[in-house]
Amino acid sequence: MKRIEEITRIKKDQRLAVFFMLVLIMGMGILMLGPEDSKFNASCARCYFCVDRCPAEAINLDGHGYPIINKSKCLAWNEKKNEFMWDKCGLCLRGCPTKVIALVNDPEEREIKTVN
Numbered sequence: 410m411k412r413i414e415e416i417t418r419i420k421k422d423q424r425l426a427v428f429f430m431l432v433l434i435m436g437m438g439i440l441m442l443g444p445e446d447s448k449f450n451a452s453c454a455r456c457y458f459c460v461d462r463c464p465a466e467a468i469n470l471d472g473h474g475y476p477i478i479n480k481s482k483c484l485a486w487n488e489k490k491n492e493f494m495w496d497k498c499g500l501c502l503r504g505c506p507t508k509v510i511a512l513v514n515d516p517e518e519r520e521i522k523t524v525n
């Protein structure tokens with residue numbers, strides 16, 4: 410009887426070990442995918458104030474839950490000047506706790522954080 414209990418305990422320990430290994434591997438995978446690989450992502454708190462506040466529904470989320478601005482819907486996007494004119498709307502920027510949205514006027518960040 411004692412032997413059966415011991416085997417049961419060992420099997421339970423093995424299942425727990427496998428579970429923690431899987432969690433560890435998934436965590437490392439997420440880190441290697443690099444969701445923080447832009448200045449924008451490194452500063453965004455993913456609070457979604459901007460998504461809720463946007464009157465034009467111009468902000469979606471990428472696969473990691475970071476905002477992406479759809480320029481064709483955004484009221485502040487100026488195609489001729491090739492930049493966001495925040496005074497034309499800017500509700501998302503004004504409420505953003507880190508003001509990270511302003512970064513999308515940097516062409517490199519805009520490349521990653523906007524769509525047409």
Ligand code: SF4
Pocket residue numbers: 462463464465466467468478482483484485486495498499500501502
């Ligand atoms: S400036 Fe911000 S809140 Fe205003 S339309 Fe564009 S994305 Fe939406």
Ligand code: SF4
Pocket residue numbers: 452453454455456457458459460476501504505506507508509510
């Ligand atoms: S309001 Fe700012 S910090 Fe919050 S999700 Fe939007 S961009 Fe990120």
